[in-house]
Each structure stands twice: as structure tokens, then as C-alpha cells.
Amino acid sequence: MNETMFLETAAPSPTADRPEILTVQDLTFAYRREIPILKSVTFSASEGDFAAVIGSNGAGKSTLMKLILNQLTPTSGEVRLFGENVRTFRNWPLLGYVPQGNSYLNSEFPASVEEVLLAHQFPQIGLFRRAKRQHRERVGEVLALVGMEDFRTARIGTLSGGQLQRVLIARALVNHPKLLILDEPTTGIDVQNAHALYELLARLNRELKLTILMVTHDLVHAVNYARTIFCIEDGNLAAVPPKELEHELAHRHHHAGKDECEHVQAIETHHSACCSCTCTYTEE
Amino acid sequence: MDRFLEIFQYDFLRNAFLIGTLLAVIIPCIGLTVVLKRLSMIGETLAHTSLAGVTLGLLLGFNPTLCAAVYCVFAAFGIEFLRKRYPQFADLAIALILSLGIGLTGVLSSFVTHAANFQSYLFGSLITVTPFELRLVLILSAVVFLLFVLFYRELFYLAFDESSARLAGVPADAVNFLFTLLTAVTISAAARTVGALIVSSLLVIPAAAAMQLGRNYRQTLLFAIIFSLITMNVGLYVSFLTETQPGGTIVLLQIALLLAIMLFCRVWKK
Numbered sequence: 001m002n003e004t005m006f007l008e009t010a011a012p013s014p015t016a017d018r019p020e021i022l023t024v025q026d027l028t029f030a031y032r033r034e035i036p037i038l039k040s041v042t043f044s045a046s047e048g049d050f051a052a053v054i055g056s057n058g059a060g061k062s063t064l065m066k067l068i069l070n071q072l073t074p075t076s077g078e079v080r081l082f083g084e085n086v087r088t089f090r091n092w093p094l095l096g097y098v099p100q101g102n103s104y105l106n107s108e109f110p111a112s113v114e115e116v117l118l119a120h121q122f123p124q125i126g127l128f129r130r131a132k133r134q135h136r137e138r139v140g141e142v143l144a145l146v147g148m149e150d151f152r153t154a155r156i157g158t159l160s161g162g163q164l165q166r167v168l169i170a171r172a173l174v175n176h177p178k179l180l181i182l183d184e185p186t187t188g189i190d191v192q193n194a195h196a197l198y199e200l201l202a203r204l205n206r207e208l209k210l211t212i213l214m215v216t217h218d219l220v221h222a223v224n225y226a227r228t229i230f231c232i233e234d235g236n237l238a239a240v241p242p243k244e245l246e247h248e249l250a251h252r253h254h255h256a257g258k259d260e261c262e263h264v265q266a267i268e269t270h271h272s273a274c275c276s277c278t279c280t281y282t283e284e
Numbered sequence: 285m286d287r288f289l290e291i292f293q294y295d296f297l298r299n300a301f302l303i304g305t306l307l308a309v310i311i312p313c314i315g316l317t318v319v320l321k322r323l324s325m326i327g328e329t330l331a332h333t334s335l336a337g338v339t340l341g342l343l344l345g346f347n348p349t350l351c352a353a354v355y356c357v358f359a360a361f362g363i364e365f366l367r368k369r370y371p372q373f374a375d376l377a378i379a380l381i382l383s384l385g386i387g388l389t390g391v392l393s394s395f396v397t398h399a400a401n402f403q404s405y406l407f408g409s410l411i412t413v414t415p416f417e418l419r420l421v422l423i424l425s426a427v428v429f430l431l432f433v434l435f436y437r438e439l440f441y442l443a444f445d446e447s448s449a450r451l452a453g454v455p456a457d458a459v460n461f462l463f464t465l466l467t468a469v470t471i472s473a474a475a476r477t478v479g480a481l482i483v484s485s486l487l488v489i490p491a492a493a494a495m496q497l498g499r500n501y502r503q504t505l506l507f508a509i510i511f512s513l514i515t516m517n518v519g520l521y522v523s524f525l526t527e528t529q530p531g532g533t534i535v536l537l538q539i540a541l542l543l544a545i546m547l548f549c550r551v552w553k554k
Contacts, residue, residue, distance in 0.1 A: 114500075
């Protein structure tokens with residue numbers, strides 16, 4: 001980790017001229033009314049953004065994710081995808097979703113990478129139709145994009161955590177989405193592979209002009225790669241200027257080895273709205 | 285050799301092999317999906333509750349196989365309904381429907397006068413199949429197979445990862461509904477011929493064996509069908525030669541083959 005990496009993250013261009021892809025407006029959610037999990041959350045991501053929502057476990061990250069994917073109904077407020085309320089949004093192929101791979105898929109399932117990528121092309125292929133050559137070629141294209149072309153016929157269960165995550169990213173890309181959403185992309189992946197994965201995301205963001213939103217507790221990588229960072233804590237979300245986090249991380253780097261709590265304290269004094277992001281700060 | 289050929293001189297035996305072969309193709313199609321969706325016990329439940337339909341049919345004078353099919357469909361949707369009532373206890377719904385089916389069968393069967401007739405549904409009887417039932421099984425098998433092929437990719441994807449399938453636009457509720465229907469129909473068609481106590485084994489064992497060998501979904505499905513075809517036909521043949529129950533013979537043969545495959549995989553992968 002060095003200073004130049006911070007410089008590499010390009011300054012965000014003004015958002016005014018870019019269409020908003022994801023808008024979250026005054027979003028409140030509670031399973032029981034008295035205990036809200038999200039409190040009037042507002043943020044947005046415009047075309048070409050690379051945004052990260054960071055926060056500790058139980059801060060409301062996965063609830064936010066489910067609301068964006070229309071798997072939960074908000075108590076109040078709304079989520080808009082491509083300008084349309086998510087409750088009535090139908091054009092889901094525009095959104096590629098990468099779930100937390102290892103915990104959620106059945107590794108014993110007899111399915112090859114190609115079969116999964118073909119099945120996900122449902123919007124292209126349609127009901128009652130066989131997959132054609134162009135669909136098979138598309139599988140090759142997206143696998144090449146994520147550097148997994150040699151694993152086309154591999155059984156899903158034989159892939160390592162990092163490989164599976166790449167395949168899940170390829171799957172999310174297969175329908176030419178405009179927005180890529182990732183849920184804890186590096187859970188269960190070692191530092192080196194995590195690094196490579198973020199490099200891949202940065203490249204997709206740059207080359208395909210893909211808007212990326214990821215939810216993570218990995219503050220270090222989020223700061224290095226994302227251009228916009230939102231911090232969520234106790235259901236409150238606040239934008240954090242990357243500069244402040246950079247400063248904080250440089251500070252951390254300087255005092256590497258000191259007690260984590262001290263840094264958390266430091267972040268809190270840096271930005272009161274944010275946050276006890278118990279970021280997994282890993283020495284490299 | 286004479287004895288070998290003798291079997292094929294009888295119409296009813298030819299019919300038995302025809303029905304056996306049809307069922308041997310559709311049962312693993314449904315069975316593999318059932319296993320991969322972790323619904324193995326649903327097969328068992330529907331098969332046992334189909335007996336309630338059979339007893340109702342015998343009592344009311346309707347065709348028992350048809351009654352079993354109708355009852356199975358209701359039971360399958362009963363499970364879906366109850367599952368939504370107890371979302372955290374999915375197996376409870378299965379146990380409740382199974383209890384209802386067995387309770388009904390128990391009470392109703394005491395009014396059935398032809399005990400032998402009833403028993404043929406427990407363990408199945410391929411040789412007493414009527415021409416009407418032969419046609420019924422033929423049509424049901426064709427319908428199940430056709431729908432399975434048409435929805436092949438969707439069924440695969442829903443079993444693999446339902447939430448992503450929904451995001452990709454697969455009409456999950458409709459396809460799940462259809463699959464429940466197909467499962468119920470397959471089980472009731474098979475229950476008459478191979479026996480209600482045995483159907484669920486035929487659903488599960490070929491899938492279990494194929495999963496040891498298959499490197500992808502298509503291959504696993506093909507292995508399951510081949511495995512099922514071989515054991516069904518050999519099992520039927522052996523059962524006629526030795527005059528044992530066909531259903532039981534087939535299941536024992538399948539278990540033996542499954543063990544052989546497991547052993548083979550262990551040795552081969554080393």
C-alpha cells in the first residue's frame with residue numbers, strides 16, 4: 001500500500017451531466033416499527049460511478065441491498081433504478097448482481113460454469129428456446145473479461161473462492177448490464193486474490209463504463225478503488241469524502257500495529273456521522 | 285434361453301416393460317430436480333399420500349390412478365400453502381400433509397373390500413395394469429417429458445440459484461407451480477405401477493448415483509436416466525424370473541448399483 005495508489009483513483013467528474021442510475025431517497029426500513037434498521041437513507045450513483053457502501057456487521061448493509069433488489073418493501077421512502085421506482089421496475093437485466101458466493105451456493109450442485117452462464121441469459125434466449133451460437137459465444141466473452149476462459153467446463157463446486165467470485169461477476173455481466181452491484185465481493189478470499197478482484201472491477205468500471213456499487217466491510221480496498229464512499233452505521237448513511245479516509249489510512253499505515261480501536265476512534269473524530277467501520281485493516 | 289424369450293410373448297409383460305421404460309425416463313428427470321432443490325422428502329410424502337387418493341377411488345368406484353393423481357396435486361399445493369404459513373419450518377408442512385394422507389388412507393382402507401387390490405398399490409403391480417391405465421401412463425409420461433424438456437434450463441436455474449434466476453427474469457412462481465404439478469402427476473402415475481412405497485426411492489437413488497459421476501447438469505441428468513433405464517428393465521426381468529415384487533427388486537438393484545458406483549468413484553479418484 002503506498003501513496004501513489006491514492007493518486008490513481010481519478011477524481012470524480014461532476015455528476016450533473018451524467019444520468020442517475022441508482023437513487024435512494026429517504027429510505028426507511030423497519031421489521032418492527034419501533035426498531036428501524038435504516039433511517040431515512042439518501043444517496044445516489046450516476047453513470048460511471050464506482051461507489052462503495054462500507055459499514056460493520058449489522059449496520060444495515062444487507063437490508064439496504066435487499067431493498068435495492070426489491071426483495072423487501074421499504075417502510076417509507078423509495079429506491080429508483082434508472083429513474084424508475086424499484087417496486088415497478090421490470091428491466092432487471094440492466095442490473096448485474098454478484099451475491100456473496102461461497103456462503104450462498106451449493107458447492108455439491110452438478111453444474112458447469114457454462115451451464116450457469118447460459119441459464120442466466122434467460123432475457124436473451126427466452127422461454128422454450130435453445131441456446132444458440134451467439135449465446136455460447138457470449139459465455140466465452142464474459143469469461144475472457146474476468147480471466148476465466150479456461151474454466152468454461154469446470155464444475156462450480158471445484159472452483160476456489162476467488163475463481164467462483166470471478167465466475168459470478170461474469171454471470172452478472174452476461175446480459176450487458178449498466179449497473180453492477182456486489183455484496184461483500186472479497187469475503188473468504190485471500191488478500192492477493194482480493195487485490196486482483198478489485199483491479200478487475202476497476203478495469204470493468206473504466207473500460208465498459210460500468211457503474212459499480214459494492215457493499216463491503218473492507219475499508220482499505222474501498223478507499224483505494226471506489227471514487228465515492230458511503231458509510232453506514234446504525235442505519236444512518238453518510239457520504240465520506242475519500243480525502244478524509246485517505247488521511248486516516250495514511251495515519252494508520254504510519255502507526256501500523258497499533259490497536260485497531262484507536263483508529264476507529266480516529267475515524268470517528270474525523271467524521272462524526274461515520275462510523276465504527278471495523279474495517280479489516282490488513283498489512284501488506 | 286427359451287425362458288428368456290418366453291417373457292416377451294405375453295402382452296401384459298410387454299406392457300409392463302413399456303410402462304417401466306417410460307417411467308424410467310421421466311422419474312429421474314423429476315427426481316434429479318427434487319433432490320437438487322433439497323425436496324427429497326416431498327417425493328416420499330406425495331407417494332404415501334397418493335394412497336389416500338387410491339383408497340378414495342376404490343371406495344367411490346372411480347379409477348384409482350386418476351384419483352391418486354388428483355389427490356397428489358392437491359397435496360402438493362397443500363404443502364406449498366403450509367410452507368408459506370411456517371416459512372422457518374419448511375419440513376413441518378411436509379410432515380403435516382403426510383400425516384393427513386396416512387390418516388385418511390388408514391381410515392378409508394378399512395372400508396376397502398378388495399385387500400389384494402389395495403396391496404397392489406402399496407408395492408405396485410405392473411402385470412395387472414389395465415389398457416386404460418396403460419394409455420393414461422403413456423399420456424402422462426409424454427406430457428411430463430415434454431414439459432420437462434421445454435422448461436429444462438429454467439428448472440435447472442431455479443434449482444441452482446432461485447434468487448438469481450428471478451433477477452434474470454425467469455418466471456419463478458409459474459415454473460415452480462408447474463414443477464409441483466409435474467411431480468405430483470409423475471408420482472401418482474408411478475405409484476400404481478411400481479408401488480407407492482417405492483416411488484420415492486426411484487426418484488432419489490438414480491439422482492444420487494448420477495451426482496457421483498456427472499461433471500455438469502446435463503451429464504448428471506443423462507447418467508440418472510441411463511441408470512434408471514438399466515435398473516428398471518433388469519429389475520423387471522429378474523422379478524419375473526424369480527417371481528419377486530418388481531418394485532422391491534428394482535430398488536435393491538439400484539442400491540447395489542449405487543454402492544458399486546460409490547466404490548468405483550472412491551477408488552478411481554485416488
